[in-house]
Amino acid sequence: MSNLEKYTNAFVTCFEVDEETAKRLKYQDISAWDSVGHMGLIAALEEAFDIMMETDDIIDLSSFEKGKEILSKYGIEF
Amino acid sequence: MWNFKSFENNIAIVEENSNSVTYAELSKLCDDFLQHIPSRSLVFNLSSNCLGALLGYVACVQGKNVTLMLDDHIDKELLSHFILTYKPDYLWVPNNKNSEFGGRIVFSECEYSLIKTSYDHEYPLYDELALLLTTSGSTGSPKFVRQSYKNLEANTRAIAEYLHLDASERPITTLPMNYTYGLSIINSHLMVGATILLTDKTLMQRDFWNFMSDQHATSLGGVPYTYEMLNRLMFFRRRLPDLRTMTQAGGKLLPELHQKFAEYAEKEGKKFVVMYGQAEATARMAYLPPEMSLKKCGSMGIAIPGGKFELHDENNQVITDTETVGELVYYGDNVTLGYALSGEDLAKPDERHGVLYTGDMAKFDKDGYFYVVGRKKRFLKIFGNRVGLDETERLIKSKYSNVECACSGKDDALYVFVNNSDLCSDIKKYLVEKTKLNPVAFHVQFLEQIPKNEVGKTMYKELEKFYDKVC
Numbered sequence: 196m197s198n199l200e201k202y203t204n205a206f207v208t209c210f211e212v213d214e215e216t217a218k219r220l221k222y223q224d225i226s227a228w229d230s231v232g233h234m235g236l237i238a239a240l241e242e243a244f245d246i247m248m249e250t251d252d253i254i255d256l257s258s259f260e261k262g263k264e265i266l267s268k269y270g271i272e273f
Numbered sequence: 274m275w276n277f278k279s280f281e282n283n284i285a286i287v288e289e290n291s292n293s294v295t296y297a298e299l300s301k302l303c304d305d306f307l308q309h310i311p312s313r314s315l316v317f318n319l320s321s322n323c324l325g326a327l328l329g330y331v332a333c334v335q336g337k338n339v340t341l342m343l344d345d346h347i348d349k350e351l352l353s354h355f356i357l358t359y360k361p362d363y364l365w366v367p368n369n370k371n372s373e374f375g376g377r378i379v380f381s382e383c384e385y386s387l388i389k390t391s392y393d394h395e396y397p398l399y400d401e402l403a404l405l406l407t408t409s410g411s412t413g414s415p416k417f418v419r420q421s422y423k424n425l426e427a428n429t430r431a432i433a434e435y436l437h438l439d440a441s442e443r444p445i446t447t448l449p450m451n452y453t454y455g456l457s458i459i460n461s462h463l464m465v466g467a468t469i470l471l472t473d474k475t476l477m478q479r480d481f482w483n484f485m486s487d488q489h490a491t492s493l494g495g496v497p498y499t500y501e502m503l504n505r506l507m508f509f510r511r512r513l514p515d516l517r518t519m520t521q522a523g524g525k526l527l528p529e530l531h532q533k534f535a536e537y538a539e540k541e542g543k544k545f546v547v548m549y550g551q552a553e554a555t556a557r558m559a560y561l562p563p564e565m566s567l568k569k570c571g572s573m574g575i576a577i578p579g580g581k582f583e584l585h586d587e588n589n590q591v592i593t594d595t596e597t598v599g600e601l602v603y604y605g606d607n608v609t610l611g612y613a614l615s616g617e618d619l620a621k622p623d624e625r626h627g628v629l630y631t632g633d634m635a636k637f638d639k640d641g642y643f644y645v646v647g648r649k650k651r652f653l654k655i656f657g658n659r660v661g662l663d664e665t666e667r668l669i670k671s672k673y674s675n676v677e678c679a680c681s682g683k684d685d686a687l688y689v690f691v692n693n694s695d696l697c698s699d700i701k702k703y704l705v706e707k708t709k710l711n712p713v714a715f716h717v718q719f720l721e722q723i724p725k726n727e728v729g730k731t732m733y734k735e736l737e738k739f740y741d742k743v744c
Binding site for chain 2 (some may be wrong): 209210211229231233237253257
């Protein structure tokens with residue numbers, strides 16, 4: 196699976212949305228992406244890429260697009 | 274209930290955009306609001322943590338109207354059901370939702386509008402009735418707790434007293450104001466002339482933390498899940514010199530986390546206050562004094578000022594021995610009037626007479642500190658919200674006929690076992706839609722045979738072994 200697939204998959208699984216919706220998502224766009232859902236998303240991303248995210252990155256991850264930018268800091272390329 | 278005149282020049286509210294409102298201004302806004310509504314009207318407030326919602330709430334309490342506090346994201350169908358059941362005279366709604374309702378707008382302020390419905394005092398209201406709040410309402414029943422003016426005032430005073438609140442406090446909102454704990458934070462701080470930092474942002478957003486530090490927040494409150502999030506966010510590493518107090522309620526915190534936050538508080542010279550309460554007791558019944566937080570880790574504390582606890586055994590006899598489990602019974606002026614299930618119930622007087630059987634099983638130690646050890650009734654706390662397991666079963670069975678199901682679980686994880694694998698994802702979607710709780714809380718699993726005893730009762734204990742099986 197490519198990094199983008201793994202990344203997208205985390206959103207699809209956590210928020211139970213299709214890929215197209217996932218790619219446009221921003222925090223609180225859907226009720227599943229609230230603070231509780233955010234915790235789940237972070238855990239899923241950490242597991243998928245075997246990383247441990249910093250607090251600042253966790254609270255900055257406010258959209259699908261922004262998350263890709265943040266993960267690049269952990270050496271994950273899309 | 275509040276006397277805003279005593280601190281007219283203090284700032285009452287600061288909003289996310291830094292807009293601030295003094296107590297004199299809040300008072301004036303309330304007067305304007307009350308010009309447009311006759312006293313003893315029934316008002317539904319569709320709230321979020323913003324000035325408009327707060328204004329509607331405060332004005333209604335001051336003007337002796339009865340408010341039902343709801344989340345502005347409430348399911349439309351559910352809201353219609355509540356409106357038909359209670360026939361409110363007015364709705365107080367955010368301007369962007371105006372068009373969803375029929376009726377005439379009679380007043381607009383702070384991005385909220387007061388809509389006159391077609392109902393006109395349809396149900397008589399008991400004179401002492403002040404407020405209606407949801408309890409296990411998250412499963413969609415129109416069951417509300419009836420709170421009186423005396424309830425509100427007694428509980429608010431007790432909270433301000435045991436937390437030693439004064440006008441220098443600046444709490445930041447982390448809980449919705451239609452949730453009893455969130456509302457109690459607002460009530461108690463308005464009583465002492467403090468400054469409430471109102472935000473709808475969550476701990477998971479940078480804007481929240483910026484607002485918190487820019488506005489020098491002195492306290493925050495959270496349910497167990499909030500503390501799990503703070504823990505994950507390495508909260509302990511963050512420099513928050515202005516923060517004085519952290520309160521916790523809405524369910525029992527894991528003892529490890531209790532310990533961790535109590536140690537942090539001690540080291541940093543802050544207060545960590547574990548509390549216990551229910552909407553049925555207005556909000557708070559117990560608190561663990563912060564200086565005892567480490568010594569009595571895992572305890573829910575002692576009764577609030579003016580309150581008293583007893584433990585009752587199965588024969589309703591008072592337990593006098595330490596370390597003996599019984600049902601926790603609370604006495605105090607904050608014990609609410611009772612429930613409302615229909616419009617007619619709004620006329621009902623006090624049905625509890627100051628005594629509340631909490632449904633929690635507890636014990637006390639030799640120093641008189643109480644510990645919750647279990648529950649008498651079948652419910653869970655999901656992210657601080659009470660969810661009835663039997664109610665959830667009924668909800669599923671009424672939606673999907675011919676399905677066998679059993680609900681059980683632990684706090685923050687509700688397990689639904691069904692004997693039809695095709696329905697798993699539908700049921701999960703349905704529960705999320707009805708409860709408005711995050712889907713991660715629901716685990717719907719297929720189980721060919723729901724374990725039952727010889728008389729056909731579900732054996733819930735038997736289900737525990739399936740809890741960690743991935744669906």
